[in-house]
Amino acid sequence: MIHNERLVRACRRQEVDRAPVWMMRQAGRYLAEYRDIRARIPFLELCKTPELAARVSLQPYEILGVDAVILFSDILIPAQAMGMDLTLSEKGPQLGDPVREMDRVKKLRIPDPSDSTPFVLDTIRILRGELHDEVPLIGFAGAPFTLATYMIEGGTSRNFAEVKRLMHREPKTMHALLAKIAEATIPYLNSQIEAGVHVIQLFDTWAGELSPGNYCEFALPYQQQVFQSLHRGPEGLGVPAILYVNECAAILEMMAESGANVLSIDWRINLDDARLRIGDKLALQGNLDPGALLGTVESISGQAEEMLRRGGDIGYVANLGHGILPMTPVENARAFVETVKKGIKEAA
Ligand code: CP3
Numbered sequence: 001m002i003h004n005e006r007l008v009r010a011c012r013r014q015e016v017d018r019a020p021v022w023m024m025r026q027a028g029r030y031l032a033e034y035r036d037i038r039a040r041i042p043f044l045e046l047c048k049t050p051e052l053a054a055r056v057s058l059q060p061y062e063i064l065g066v067d068a069v070i071l072f073s074d075i076l077i078p079a080q081a082m083g084m085d086l087t088l089s090e091k092g093p094q095l096g097d098p099v100r101e102m103d104r105v106k107k108l109r110i111p112d113p114s115d116s117t118p119f120v121l122d123t124i125r126i127l128r129g130e131l132h133d134e135v136p137l138i139g140f141a142g143a144p145f146t147l148a149t150y151m152i153e154g155g156t157s158r159n160f161a162e163v164k165r166l167m168h169r170e171p172k173t174m175h176a177l178l179a180k181i182a183e184a185t186i187p188y189l190n191s192q193i194e195a196g197v198h199v200i201q202l203f204d205t206w207a208g209e210l211s212p213g214n215y216c217e218f219a220l221p222y223q224q225q226v227f228q229s230l231h232r233g234p235e236g237l238g239v240p241a242i243l244y245v246n247e248c249a250a251i252l253e254m255m256a257e258s259g260a261n262v263l264s265i266d267w268r269i270n271l272d273d274a275r276l277r278i279g280d281k282l283a284l285q286g287n288l289d290p291g292a293l294l295g296t297v298e299s300i301s302g303q304a305e306e307m308l309r310r311g312g313d314i315g316y317v318a319n320l321g322h323g324i325l326p327m328t329p330v331e332n333a334r335a336f337v338e339t340v341k342k343g344i345k346e347a348a
Contacts, residue, residue: 004135007068008198011240011262013283013315019308020067021340022138023333024244024264025323026060027072030330033059043088044080047073050122057127061135063330064337068136068199069127071192073120075142075203078188079151081116082108082181091155098154100166105176110184113191120188124195139197141189143204143243144181144222151177160209167218174218182222186229193231193239201242201264202226205322208247208266215251220258227259242285246322252277266321267292271310283315288336290320293328297335304339 002008006020028034034056038046046052057072076093080086085096099105114121127137142150150156152163167174189200207219223243232238243260245251249269256263256278264285265274271284278284292303304318311318318340324333 002133002136002198004067007136007138007317008240010315010317011199011242011283012236013280015314018343019311019316019318019340021318021337022066022068022070023060023320023324023336026064026066026070027056028324029326030324030328030333031059031063032330033063043074044086047077048119050119050126053119053123054126054130057123058130064334065341066135066337068138069131070138070201071120071123071127071140071197073123073140075140075147076150077117077120078111078141078181078184079147081111081113081188082184084108084151093150094155095150096154098162099148099151099177100162102170102173102176105173105180108177108180108184110180110187113188117188117191121191121195124192124197128196136198137196138199138201139189139192140201140203141185141192141226143202143207143219143226144178144185145210145219146204146206147181147185148174148177149206151181160206167214178218178222182225185226189226190229190231197239199240199242200230200232201244202260204243204245207245208251210251212251212254215254220254223255223258223260240283242317244285249274256282262315262317264317264319268321271307271316272312275312280315283317284311285317285319287319287321290322290325290328293320293324293332293336295332297332300332300335301339304336305344308340308344 006016009016010020053072057069060066061069076086087094149163152166227241240261242262242264243258244264246266248265252274262283262285265287267287267289288307
């Protein structure tokens with residue numbers, strides 16, 4: 001049993017005394033304690049050094065008192081395990097020899113997680129040991145479409161031109177790539193569950209870039225395949241699954257068909273409107289604009305309170321609508337977490 005069960009209970013739409021709160025990308029450069037460690041070790045090495053990866057995973061819990069810890073890693077780690085050359089510089093992540101044709105897809109490996117990413121599993125085991133079941137541990141992976149964007153573009157993209165070129169000229173190659181990533185993602189997430197994570201989040205960050213029709217063809221079926229194949233245990237008792245898509249307002253109803261228990265949404269749609277559209281079967285997570293944390297403590301509390309009101313009492317996890325920005329002052333992140341923990345007065 002986990003001592004602070006709020007996150008798992010909210011994901012299952014069970015009653016809680018207040019909304020649980022954590023932040024996407026909560027371990028990272030806005031924390032001086034993270035920057036201290038990063039000054040000594042490159043990012044990818046940090047991901048692959050379990051003692052240090054566990055240390056930075058715990059920082060936001062120790063410093064801000066969030067209600068959950070997320071494994072410190074990156075969605076691109078499995079791309080490297082599939083055989084791609086991954087580097088991270090100031091320009092962001094870079095993947096060598098991008099995947100743009102069938103022969104290149106065929107060369108990608110389906111790795112065994114215990115051989116290719118044992119450090120992820122060791123980090124989870126260390127975290128479970130150090131957490132003493134105080135708060136839940138979240139595991140994650142990139143969804144096939146979002147991972148494919150990095151593998152095709154070779155890095156972060158503004159307009160996804162190479163992705164669109166492949167999708168519309170060679171849809172068979174695109175589907176072969178997506179199927180291969182799904183095939184690798186399933187054992188990767190199952191290995192995390194077996195190692196001890198309590199909740200899974202699938203990041204399909206860039207799927208909101210697709211038209212609804214293209215989302216239906218290139219993103220949704222692979223999300224479904226992943227969620228269906230996870231060893232999550234019995235419904236209502238097992239490991240809940242969260243699906244995150246940035247800029248998701250146009251595709252909410254389709255996301256609700258993914259098999260996730262929780263939809264993690266961005267700030268361009270209000271939580272209560274999202275709730276009306278997807279009904280009461282799923283929980284919601286989100287959705288403060290990370291840019292709002294660049295405001296004042298007062299402006300942050302005000303906006304967080306409005307978010308809580310729209311989120312409601314049942315089936316709601318307080319979070320940001322995307323990852324926290326590196327230039328966020330720590331006291332502002334703290335103001336966000338504290339406002340959620342205080343909750344909203346009934347009379348307000
Ligand atoms: O949430 C957490 O605290 C856990 C760790 C985590 C990281 N990346 C650490 C990281 C998680 C869950 C991710 C997910 C991730 N990575 C996503 C999906 C969520 C999102 O934000 O959209 C994506 C698209 C990536 C890919 C990625 N990794 C990019 C584009 C970058 C460079 C941009 C940046 O923020 O620097 C990374 C690097 C990265 N991943 C950092 C961290 C803490 C910064 C590395 C550093 O210390 O210099």
